Amino acid sequence: MNYQFDWHLVMSGEYAQWLREGFVTTLEISAVSIVLAIFLGTVIAVFRLSKVKPLEWISMAYTEFFRNTPLLVQIFFWYFGSEAVLPTSVNEWLYAQDFEFWAGVISLTVYSSAFVAEEIRSGIFSIPKTQLEASRAAGLSFLQSMGYVILPQAFRIIIPPLISQCLNIIKNSSLVMTIGVAELTYMARQIESYTFHGFEAFTISTCLYIMISLVVSVCMNVYDKKVLRSMHY
Amino acid sequence: MNWDIVWNNFDYFLIGAYPEGPLGGLAMSILLALGGIFGAFWLGLLFGLMRLSRKKWIKWPAVVYIEIVRGTPLLMVIFWFYFLAPIVLGHTLPEATSALIAFIVFTGAYIAEIVRAGVLALPKGQTEAARGTGLSHFQTMVHIILPQSLRNMIPSFVNQFVSLTKDTSLAYIIGVNELTRTATQVNNRTLIAPTEIFITIAVLYFIICYVLTATSRRLERQLAKYQARGN
Numbered sequence: 001m002n003y004q005f006d007w008h009l010v011m012s013g014e015y016a017q018w019l020r021e022g023f024v025t026t027l028e029i030s031a032v033s034i035v036l037a038i039f040l041g042t043v044i045a046v047f048r049l050s051k052v053k054p055l056e057w058i059s060m061a062y063t064e065f066f067r068n069t070p071l072l073v074q075i076f077f078w079y080f081g082s083e084a085v086l087p088t089s090v091n092e093w094l095y096a097q098d099f100e101f102w103a104g105v106i107s108l109t110v111y112s113s114a115f116v117a118e119e120i121r122s123g124i125f126s127i128p129k130t131q132l133e134a135s136r137a138a139g140l141s142f143l144q145s146m147g148y149v150i151l152p153q154a155f156r157i158i159i160p161p162l163i164s165q166c167l168n169i170i171k172n173s174s175l176v177m178t179i180g181v182a183e184l185t186y187m188a189r190q191i192e193s194y195t196f197h198g199f200e201a202f203t204i205s206t207c208l209y210i211m212i213s214l215v216v217s218v219c220m221n222v223y224d225k226k227v228l229r230s231m232h233y
Numbered sequence: 234m235n236w237d238i239v240w241n242n243f244d245y246f247l248i249g250a251y252p253e254g255p256l257g258g259l260a261m262s263i264l265l266a267l268g269g270i271f272g273a274f275w276l277g278l279l280f281g282l283m284r285l286s287r288k289k290w291i292k293w294p295a296v297v298y299i300e301i302v303r304g305t306p307l308l309m310v311i312f313w314f315y316f317l318a319p320i321v322l323g324h325t326l327p328e329a330t331s332a333l334i335a336f337i338v339f340t341g342a343y344i345a346e347i348v349r350a351g352v353l354a355l356p357k358g359q360t361e362a363a364r365g366t367g368l369s370h371f372q373t374m375v376h377i378i379l380p381q382s383l384r385n386m387i388p389s390f391v392n393q394f395v396s397l398t399k400d401t402s403l404a405y406i407i408g409v410n411e412l413t414r415t416a417t418q419v420n421n422r423t424l425i426a427p428t429e430i431f432i433t434i435a436v437l438y439f440i441i442c443y444v445l446t447a448t449s450r451r452l453e454r455q456l457a458k459y460q461a462r463g464n
Contacts (some may be wrong), residue, residue, distance in 0.1 A: 068399075070435075073431060080431065185309060199320065213302075
């Protein structure tokens with residue numbers, strides 16, 4: 001093994017700046033995708049539980065299809081083929097923005113919302129059925145009972161699995177490097193090809209990813225102890 | 234729509250340039266997934282049992298391995314093995330081999346957690362009774378605990394196999410000619426039918442993964458009938 005370590009190279013100056021920018025981009029694209037995926041996932045889960053058959057089918061087909069195809073293929077699909085599936089006005093708006101970034105956001109959102117929807121559905125199922133019946137009997141509509149009674153309770157239970165989905169989104173965001181979004185993995189790869197000091201760049205970016213996941217899992221344990229133990233289902 | 238491009242290249246998507254050239258396409262993806270899950274099973278079993286050990290010097294290496302790998306994106310793990318093999322070994326590995334090693338190491342950590350959860354889910358009385366009849370810790374594991382818990386883990390293994398099948402698409406990035414790469418190659422060559430090409434690829438992955446997911450759901454229902462469970 002005759003490899004000269006040069007930690008100084010990636011710890012300071014231009015390359016450190018690259019890694020910082022990449023890290024920020026990773027956090028940005030993950031944050032936007034997480035918010036959108038939770039929103040879309042909730043809609044899909046409520047569709048699935050509504051008694052309207054076509055909505056149920058749409059939601060089922062949606063989750064099955066997007067869960068069972070690779071994220072990378074979906075990224076390529078949205079990046080290369082969005083013209084054929086999105087309305088022209090949406091496409092024009094996307095091209096005017098940072099197109100790579102938003103194609104990445106769309107793919108991460110659509111892919112993850114299918115998983116999020118499944119988590120939310122199982123959370124809703126764990127709320128006793130009588131809750132829905134009681135709120136319907138009290139005169140609330142289906143959407144009102146969902147919004148005021150079921151979802152607020154369900155979300156407290158779903159938070160741990162939901163957070164691990166969020167961690168998945170953060171890790172999965174590394175795939176958008178393939179369409180040229182300059183996030184953390186992209187930058188590490190870039191430093192490797194510029195300097196041949198991949199070892200240092202990959203070490204630092206791996207540590208950053210692990211740091212995020214450790215911080216989140218510590219917070220989750222605290223939540224588990226404080227909130228979930230006090231609930232009785 | 235331009236589906237001709239898809240049909241003209243369909244056998245390329247399925248088996249690559251084989252038999253004139255190297256095997257690729259869907260066949261390569263399936264080979265990677267099969268090899269990956271086979272290797273990851275043994276690695277995961279080993280580390281899962283290590284993780285359960287009372288001895289600190291056995292337990293902690295497993296904890297470190299599992300936490301590091303589960304906190305790292307698969308793409309990063311692939312790069313680690315791809316760029317580091319030359320530094321450590323002094324020569325490059327074939328892309329497919331280094332991707333396979335990355336898949337095994339990555340999936341192994343998830344399998345280890347499945348094994349741990351499966352063993353912990355068995356009633357404690359099983360271990361106590363086995364130890365009480367005079368079996369050693371190792372014998373208890375091999376003859377009493379694992380045969381029961383492995384059966385209960387089968388659905389989780391299938392799910393892990395599904396995600397690995399999807400994850401084989403990442404081998405594209407280091408140049409393994411699997412299904413996703415054949416698609417981008419055809420797309421780069423033709424440039425007029427991206428939507429059709431990627432829909433076809435997505436459907437091919439979907440068929441395999443959906444069949445597996447449905448199988449795992451059926452298994453889960455069947456196994457639930459005779460499951461021994463702890464509290």
